[in-house]
Amino acid sequence: MSDELERQRREIHSVLQQPGVRPDDSVQITRRTFVHRSLLFGAATVGQTFAWWPLLNTIDIAHAAEAPFKFAWISDTHLYEKSLNTRFVEKVVRAAKDVQAMDPPADFLIFGGDLAQLGKIEELELGNEILKEIKIPKHFIPGEHDWYLDMGKKWGELFGKPTWTFDHKGVRFVGLDTVSRGPDYWTAKKMTPEERMGHMATLDGTVAGPWAGVGRDQLDWLQNKLADWDKSKPIVIFTHNPLYEYYPPWNFWVRDWRDVHEVLKPYTKVTNIHGHVHQVLYNEIGTTRSIGMLATSWPWPYAPEGVPKLTKPMIRVDPGDHFDGVGWEKIAVNPGNQVAKDDVEYVMWGRKEVFIQSESDYGGNTPEILRARIADNMYPY
Ligand SMILES: [Fe+2]
Numbered sequence: 475m476s477d478e479l480e481r482q483r484r485e486i487h488s489v490l491q492q493p494g495v496r497p498d499d500s501v502q503i504t505r506r507t508f509v510h511r512s513l514l515f516g517a518a519t520v521g522q523t524f525a526w527w528p529l530l531n532t533i534d535i536a537h538a539a540e541a542p543f544k545f546a547w548i549s550d551t552h553l554y555e556k557s558l559n560t561r562f563v564e565k566v567v568r569a570a571k572d573v574q575a576m577d578p579p580a581d582f583l584i585f586g587g588d589l590a591q592l593g594k595i596e597e598l599e600l601g602n603e604i605l606k607e608i609k610i611p612k613h614f615i616p617g618e619h620d621w622y623l624d625m626g627k628k629w630g631e632l633f634g635k636p637t638w639t640f641d642h643k644g645v646r647f648v649g650l651d652t653v654s655r656g657p658d659y660w661t662a663k664k665m666t667p668e669e670r671m672g673h674m675a676t677l678d679g680t681v682a683g684p685w686a687g688v689g690r691d692q693l694d695w696l697q698n699k700l701a702d703w704d705k706s707k708p709i710v711i712f713t714h715n716p717l718y719e720y721y722p723p724w725n726f727w728v729r730d731w732r733d734v735h736e737v738l739k740p741y742t743k744v745t746n747i748h749g750h751v752h753q754v755l756y757n758e759i760g761t762t763r764s765i766g767m768l769a770t771s772w773p774w775p776y777a778p779e780g781v782p783k784l785t786k787p788m789i790r791v792d793p794g795d796h797f798d799g800v801g802w803e804k805i806a807v808n809p810g811n812q813v814a815k816d817d818v819e820y821v822m823w824g825r826k827e828v829f830i831q832s833e834s835d836y837g838g839n840t841p842e843i844l845r846a847r848i849a850d851n852m853y854p855y
Pocket residue numbers: 550552587588617750751752769
């Protein structure tokens with residue numbers, strides 16, 4: 475490693491890891507294991523009457539809320555038209571039924587983007603129709619697959635503004651658009667809308683480049699919207715892309731993530747819940763924690779440079795089962811005496827266990843690679 479790279483790594487480490495700064499003192503990650511319902515029917519010797527749940531694992535995160543409630547998250551459905559492919563349709567239908575069956579019902583659903591695969595009117599309308607089966611309030615943020623065919627026109631007609639905020643039981647919720655401010659890679663090359671969309675629809679899209687970002691205008695909006703919010707009260711920010719730098723070549727980041735954290739720094743209980751990565755992730759920067767959610771469509775591999783140190787990776791997926799490695803999430807916000815907890819439940823249909831159990835299996839002892847600002851040098855913004 476060059477001296478310069480080493481110096482930059484030390485610099486970024488000292489910036490990101492200030493002594494004693496964490497999202498909340500009570501932050502902890504725990505796993506809760508429930509027994510899969512199928513075991514009840516499969517094992518004759520098991521006759522107890524206590525509750526049987528799908529086997530879920532949860533991440534406990536700290537929050538203070540006025541009253542307990544749950545909300546649900548579905549994202550990355552990547553719908554094709556039914557005439558082309560029904561397996562993705564089946565999975566959204568299943569997720570919608572699951573959410574609708576929650577008892578007590580979730581207070582609301584967040585749809586975290588990539589409803590469509592190629593941004594087509596038919597795909598977006600199909601997704602909208604399926605999600606209508608969910609009767610609780612729904613809030614939508616866009617993914618790049620929804621946007622770059624018509625630059626968000628149809629998405630906006632169906633779902634309204636991509637940036638929003640509301641307060642619910644002591645928590646300020648914010649939806650941000652991290653997809654629409656990509657640099658123009660199409661005009662000079664005289665691309666058709668389909669070609670423009672095509673470059674967005676690949677994971678390792680070198681032509682589309684660093685499209686994920688929040689943008690100065692939205693950062694100013696965010697700062698404004700948080701100005702009257704008590705610094706110690708909880709904030710939950712929904713984004714399609716993670717609000718930190720995980721893996722820039724796949725846009726597993728926003729290119730202005732440092733500016734985002736400048737805005738969020740004064741607030742002590744910030745949680746970012748994001749899609750796009752199609753995998754279980756957990757990370758902390760300063761006072762903000764980020765949680766990556768499952769897709770219903772397919773799981774992406776983990777980045778070749780490894781996962782954030784605090785991530786407990788999800789299990790490998792059975793490629794023969796298209797319900798494996800995918801699913802949706804329930805997020806519980808519960809009050810407590812002093813510090814309450816959030817539970818994020820990964821509902822992964824194909825598996826009884828969600829997280830890797832064996833340390834040697836996921837390289838948990840490998841030191842986290844803190845890349846220097848290579849990405850910023852490659853992708854100036
Ligand atoms: Fe996606």
